Amino acid sequence: MENLGRILLVEDDPKDVELTLTALDEYNLANEVVVASDGEQALDYLYCRGKFAERGPENPAVLLLDLKLPKVDGLEILKQLKADGKLRMIPVVVLTSSREERDMLTSYQLGVNAYVVKPVDFHEFVNAVRELGVFWAVINEPPPGSASKH
Amino acid sequence: MSGEGFMNGSDRAAGRSIARRFPGSLQLKNLRGYGLAILCVAAALGAALLLRHSNFRDIAVSLFLFAVATTSWNAGRGPAVLAVLLSQICFDYFFLPPIYSLNIDKSDIPSFVIFASFASLVSWFSAKRRRVERDLLGARDELKTVNQELARRSAALEASNKELEAFAYSISHDLRAPLRHMAGFAELLRKSGEASLNEKSRRYLAMILEAANRMGALIDDLLAFSRLSRAEAHYAPVDLEQVVQEAMTEIRQDLNERRIAWKIDSLPQWYGDRSMLRLAMVNLISNAVKFTRTRPDAEIEIGCRERQGDRVVLFVRDNGVGFDMKYAHKLFGVFQRLHPQEAFEGTGIGLATVQRIIHRHGGQVWAESKIEGGATFYFSLSKMGSN
Numbered sequence: 248m249e250n251l252g253r254i255l256l257v258e259d260d261p262k263d264v265e266l267t268l269t270a271l272d273e274y275n276l277a278n279e280v281v282v283a284s285d286g287e288q289a290l291d292y293l294y295c296r297g298k299f300a301e302r303g304p305e306n307p308a309v310l311l312l313d314l315k316l317p318k319v320d321g322l323e324i325l326k327q328l329k330a331d332g333k334l335r336m337i338p339v340v341v342l343t344s345s346r347e348e349r350d351m352l353t354s355y356q357l358g359v360n361a362y363v364v365k366p367v368d369f370h371e372f373v374n375a376v377r378e379l380g381v382f383w384a385v386i387n388e389p390p391p392g393s394a395s396k397h
Numbered sequence: 398m399s400g401e402g403f404m405n406g407s408d409r410a411a412g413r414s415i416a417r418r419f420p421g422s423l424q425l426k427n428l429r430g431y432g433l434a435i436l437c438v439a440a441a442l443g444a445a446l447l448l449r450h451s452n453f454r455d456i457a458v459s460l461f462l463f464a465v466a467t468t469s470w471n472a473g474r475g476p477a478v479l480a481v482l483l484s485q486i487c488f489d490y491f492f493l494p495p496i497y498s499l500n501i502d503k504s505d506i507p508s509f510v511i512f513a514s515f516a517s518l519v520s521w522f523s524a525k526r527r528r529v530e531r532d533l534l535g536a537r538d539e540l541k542t543v544n545q546e547l548a549r550r551s552a553a554l555e556a557s558n559k560e561l562e563a564f565a566y567s568i569s570h571d572l573r574a575p576l577r578h579m580a581g582f583a584e585l586l587r588k589s590g591e592a593s594l595n596e597k598s599r600r601y602l603a604m605i606l607e608a609a610n611r612m613g614a615l616i617d618d619l620l621a622f623s624r625l626s627r628a629e630a631h632y633a634p635v636d637l638e639q640v641v642q643e644a645m646t647e648i649r650q651d652l653n654e655r656r657i658a659w660k661i662d663s664l665p666q667w668y669g670d671r672s673m674l675r676l677a678m679v680n681l682i683s684n685a686v687k688f689t690r691t692r693p694d695a696e697i698e699i700g701c702r703e704r705q706g707d708r709v710v711l712f713v714r715d716n717g718v719g720f721d722m723k724y725a726h727k728l729f730g731v732f733q734r735l736h737p738q739e740a741f742e743g744t745g746i747g748l749a750t751v752q753r754i755i756h757r758h759g760g761q762v763w764a765e766s767k768i769e770g771g772a773t774f775y776f777s778l779s780k781m782g783s784n
Contacts, residue, residue, distance in 0.1 A: 260578075263574065263577075266581040266582075266585075269585065314570075315570055343570070344574050346620065347570075348624075365573075367573060367612075368580060369583075369585075369606075370584070372581060
């Protein structure tokens with residue numbers, strides 16, 4: 248695949264990480280995925296801090312964000328991101344188990360770009376993740392300053 | 398003058414409740430009342446003597462009346478009678494000629510009678526006022542208790558609602574994740590071990606997947622059900638016929654090639670939450686559709702059985718497989734099913750949902766049926782939100 252955007256996956260559950268990576272891998276989307284296992288790591292990555300201090304300055308093409316996370320939860324990350332002049336352009340997709348209307352409403356109010364509930368059925372899950380990956384990392388033209396593989 | 402024996406409202410209420418519990422303290426209180434009577438009369442006498450000494454005239458009667466009024470106001474009937482008697486004796490002894498003697502001249506009798514009557518009148522008024530005050534105070538105390546109880550309950554209700562919400566949220570998020578993992582990894586196992594798995598193992602894997610998916614459906618249904626009771630209802634005028642039409646549109650998509658004879662009577666305009674009523678209708682009608690599946694000529698009728706003032710009874714009738722009336726009480730329970738999963742699929746939440754919606758509309762839901770003889774589901778609605 249050409250012109251593949253980098254995906255930042257923020258997910259604390261290693262099993263979910265593995266399933267998501269498996270789903271992305273079926274369409275060769277997995278090698279440009281960076282995984283942050285809690286909210287703090289995600290922010291560190293976005294602000295090039297801590298162990299991500301050395302990374303290139305580009306933003307990810309899309310942020311796949313779980314809501315329930317250790318330390319800093321997903322909604323908090325979303326809030327900080329959308330309040331930051333430099334980071335607010337990064338497309339954010341909430342990828343969560345929560346079908347709660349409250350979460351959905353808050354996410355949209357905070358300016359999320361898409362809200363996806365992880366399906367229990369594996370085929371549906373794979374389809375959902377694949378379509379997300381293909382759309383945001385391949386089809387969508389990311390905002391200027393995003394990392395992509397040329 | 399009235400200093401002693403005067404208590405504010407709550408002291409008095411406390412004194413009363415103590416008096417009720419301890420008869421001894423009731424006597425003490427009475428003694429205090431009589432003491433007050435003596436004190437008031439003595440004070441009035443002192444003042445009258447003092448004033449007479451300073452050459453003020455004809456002030457004694459008013460002062461004694463004042464003493465009687467103060468006593469009866471603060472201490473009740475018994476002490477008031479004592480105050481009247483004492484006043485009369487003092488007045489007779491100190492102020493009526495012949496002074497310093499208890500002898501009464503015949504011509505003074507009317508003034509004694511008038512004094513006594515007037516004093517009784519004052520006592521009667523104040524006794525009445527005391528009773529009214531006591532009732533009022535009692536009512537106030539009762540109201541206070543009721544209010545406190547109400548506040549306590551509403552706080553408890555709010556807390557339990559919050560807890561329920563947190564619980565539902567936690568189910569929604571935390572229970573679904575491991576389920577997804579089960580289904581996901583079972584699927585991956587099936588894929589990676591396709592060649593090496595035998596028929597039996599493949600069947601086991603299929604069953605794991607089926608179970609995981611079914612549990613997912615159960616969780617979703619349970620959440621939708623719990624959301625239903627938490628959601629705020631928006632009561633407004635609704636056209637029940639239109640509600641049925643909308644429900645039918647929703648169901649028709651899943652009908653495929655089914656041959657069903659529909660009979661839909663005209664239904665009244667009513668009041669209620671439109672989307673909830675539609676959900677109830679969808680559940681009832683799709684049940685009718687489901688349980689007539691084995692009939693070559695399915696018939697489903699939707700109509701209005703009675704309409705009286707603020708109450709309307711609608712029904713959904715089918716000629717399907719029906720159920721045994723001895724299990725009728727189980728129909729509306731959460732996850733209750735009267736048919737095996739292989740025969741008729743479902744999670745068993747549909748009728749529980751219907752019942753909850755109808756209850757929120759101030760109505761009842763019930764059913765009549767015979768095995769293999771069809772079923773009729775009735776529900777009544779009151780006019781929620783018509784005011």
